[in-house]
Amino acid sequence: MNEDVLRRLGATLASRRHADPAVSYTAKLFAKGPDAILKKIGEESAELIMAAKDGEADHIVYESADLLYHVMVLLTFCGLSIEDVFRELHRREGVSGIEEKNARTAK
Numbered sequence: 202m203n204e205d206v207l208r209r210l211g212a213t214l215a216s217r218r219h220a221d222p223a224v225s226y227t228a229k230l231f232a233k234g235p236d237a238i239l240k241k242i243g244e245e246s247a248e249l250i251m252a253a254k255d256g257e258a259d260h261i262v263y264e265s266a267d268l269l270y271h272v273m274v275l276l277t278f279c280g281l282s283i284e285d286v287f288r289e290l291h292r293r294e295g296v297s298g299i300e301e302k303n304a305r306t307a308k
């Protein structure tokens with residue numbers, strides 16, 4: 202569970218890079234290219250916002266999973282992995298939100 206499920210999903214998505222778009226939704230997205238993946242992220246974000254407005258827990262979880270999946274597809278397409286995101290989240294663990302905000306505005 203936890204990080205492992207995202208690692209396994211990442212490995213599955215990487216294996217879809219050269220898969221048949223007729224049998225893999227991920228391969229279909231890869232074949233369509235970055236604009237199609239970004240469009241899906243926009244749509245899924247909007248669906249999550251609507252679910253949150255409705256306030257039904259199962260729906261929020263369902264739409265969050267859809268969005269996470271599409272973000273994972275984007276990371277894979279960009280040659281990145283969830284490990285890169287984990288590293289960034291681990292870096293932030295020891296930093297308060299205000300410190301992080303100050304560091305960003307100083308850039």
Ligand SMILES: N=c1c2ncn([C@@H]3O[C@H](COP(=O)(O)OP(=O)(O)OP(=O)(O)O)[C@@H](O)[C@H]3O)c2ncn1[C@@H]1O[C@H](COP(=O)(O)O)[C@@H](O)[C@H]1O
Pocket residue numbers: 210213214217224225226227228241244266267270
């Ligand atoms: N987690 C997911 C996942 N979440 C969402 N989706 C797809 O994303 C779609 C999002 O649905 P929408 O509601 O936006 O609408 P839709 O009309 O179905 O999608 P579009 O045709 O509009 O793009 C779903 O219908 C699924 O096809 C996913 N597809 C795959 N996975 C994982 O990826 C693995 C590999 O999948 P394939 O590449 O299909 O083998 C699977 O085993 C799963 O673990």
